[in-house]
Amino acid sequence: MILTEEKAKGRFYTPPNIVAMILDLAGYTGEGILGRHAIDNSCGDGAFLAEIVDRYCRAARSVGYTSERLALELGTFVHGIEIDAAEREKALLRVAETARRFGVEPTGWDIRRADALTPNGFEGRMDFVLGNPPYVRVHNLSDSYDAVRRFRFTRSGMTDLFLVFYEIGLGMLRPGGTLGYIAPSSLFNSRAAADLRRYFIEKNLIRKVVDLKHYRPFGASAYTAVMILRSGTGEPTEAAYYEYDPAGGEAFHVSDLAPSDFCIGGNFRFGPKPALARLAKIARADLKSAPLDVKNGLATLCDAFFIGELPFESHVIPVVKASTGRRARCLFPYDENGHPLPYAELACDGALDAYYRAGEPRLKKRALVGASRWYEFGRTQGIADVYKKKYSVCSIIREPNDLKLTFCDRGTGVYGGLYILTDLDGAILKDLLYTDDFMDYVALLGKYKSGGYYTFSSKDLKRYLASRLAEREGRR
Ligand SMILES: C[S@@+](CC[C@H](N)C(=O)[O-])C[C@H]1O[C@@H](n2cnc3c(N)ncnc32)[C@H](O)[C@@H]1O
Structure with a gap:
């Protein structure tokens, strides 16, 4: 099979309303984002970074930042990594254009051309990790196959690069930081993601989930879901489950679920609580005595x-x-x-x-x-x-x-x-x-x-x- 450039690099770009939805759900809104570090560690042509910069500028202007201070902070608190040089250039142009609309011309953007799979100094420092990681089956990975296998959640089975990006992204968060990704919903039930699911539950990371179900924002590619994870609090909390209305372009709340509601037989199942209770009952069926x-x-x-x-x-x-x-x-x-x-x-x-x-x-x-x-x-x-x-x-x-x-x-x-x-x-x-x-x-x-x-x-x-x-x- 000949791989398209899109497939080989996992390059499917996120529509603006989905970017905005993820940032809203992750709490990257209002003045609270000032002085907080945010990164897209696979930033492509900058769909997330442009929205991050827009929100940062809006918040800064609303509290009266000078242009000098805003320019300095954009270079300090907004971060990006992209492996492809041409995509990184596009991202740089895009964030510069966004900042210009607020009358700011930062010179020192921290948008690096690098491989996010190698250590980069962001570990444990980010308040927000936001983005749409690459989805590439490991058998389609030529250069980074060995690098991927070294990660904790990708050692067994048919695996995918987006699982590595969950691991990398969580590693970049400081305690209390928030990760918001749109990534394949196969995370909920694939064997390859079983260890990652267990880790999410053990560490009590899941705060919000939006299952996009049959709606595919990237054309005929993967089925996806948005996950909002919060690191380091450890306290058992319910996760808010949403579904997505493609006509209105918005998520709507369906239920609040404890891990015991949605983690059924080691898989994640989302829906209204009574329906999940029924599903859990079916999952416990006695198969041995079935006729x-x-x-x-x-x-x-x-x-x-x-x-x-x-x-x-x-x-x-x-x-x-x-x-x-x-x-x-x-x-x-x-x-x-x-x-x-x-x-x-x-x-x-x-x-x-x-x-x-x-x-x-x-x-x-x-x-x-x-x-x-x-x-x-x-x-x-x-x-x-x-x-x-x-x-x-x-x-x-x-x-x-x-x-x-x-x-x-x-x-x-x-x-x-x-x-x-x-x-x-x-x-x-x-x-x-x-x-x-x-x-x-x-x-x-x-x-x-x-x-x-x-x-x-x-x-x-x-x-x-x-x-x-x-x-x-x-x-x-
Ligand atoms: C699904 S795209 C998403 C781009 C952007 N976040 C968006 O939502 O529009 C994934 C991007 O990850 C980049 N990428 C793939 N492997 C990478 C790696 N190891 N390190 C950094 N970026 C990588 C690809 O070049 C591609 O631009």
Whole structure:
């Protein structure tokens, strides 16, 4: 994949109303900001710094600062770091132009061209750390991969540069200082961010959260949330949770939440308090005694080869695409227990052998997970359950009626989604799943997809069904 400059550097710029919202929520307002240090440690072309300078000038003029004093303080209390020389130049021009509107021409701006990942002397000194850090998956990082891995919250799993910037930003705060970032909301539930979430809770850092949900201010890039963190007070406090109204361009308050309300199963879930209480109850569902299991469907890693109009009859099973409920034919090189057949047995059918030989080069390009031979599916999931009764389920919905639950008899495979293994009647499952209650649950999980859709995992679905079935039986 060719990375655009935007993707490689995480360069997506923040619209002015979002900048203003973050500064308001962080309390970077009024005369109280005078004499306080503020930094954007990945300042790009200066969207945050321009607003910071504007507010500083306004506050200073309102209390009668002279131009000399204001010029000196802008150079002392406003700080920026940017790795890209051209972007830094733009930021310098932008802050200078803002100051000029207040009749001030500072000469010594502290906007540095530097890598924020290296120590820079700001540690423990800032009253405000504000900005929109770069979002770059570590596998897309060429130069700084090793530097990123050295940070505390990025040692494990698929990680992202924005997590490092939380660590760097918190490190720059003095006790009682405030950090305000807009960054991917995957922070709430990704495995890579699990340690960071735990740290936020342990240190009682979270003060405000705005989930922008499906609204993406940076076009088709990440789903984001604003987090306002306060360092060093330690006292347990509630966090104010807001949602964002894209039409009005403003955040609106939804609820005040204790960490025990929004930290559910190690993830962060935000919403009205009663809805979160229900979510927490579902998260505690007893999965062991549930009369069902939910799993991921077949993954051939080359559907165009295995599924479709196949020019042979042997070793073919019917399959259902869980996302649509559509049926198709699938080459299935396994026995009824899910064990791979020897190739020689498959090759007894000349047409099948010819088909495999023609497909061999592309099948060998797949990165097999669990499977050991080139003619098998790319992954082993779902194979052992083909000869069991089940229901396929799509894993992405926008409203209750988007759900697709399809009965799949023994011998029918499921791909492109999830399946429920159970002896329960399909009508019971339909009763539970084609409901606003299930939709509300999925929306609260906060796994956004484009077009207003939400996705959910096999575990999410299993928990929901286990909890609702237990409720029906009066066990909880
Ligand atoms: C998402 S942009 C945000 C820019 C600006 N804060 C805004 O909101 O408009 C992130 C910026 O971080 C810069 N950047 C990436 N890695 C950096 C690093 N290691 N140190 C400093 N800046 C970095 C990129 O060049 C880019 O300009």
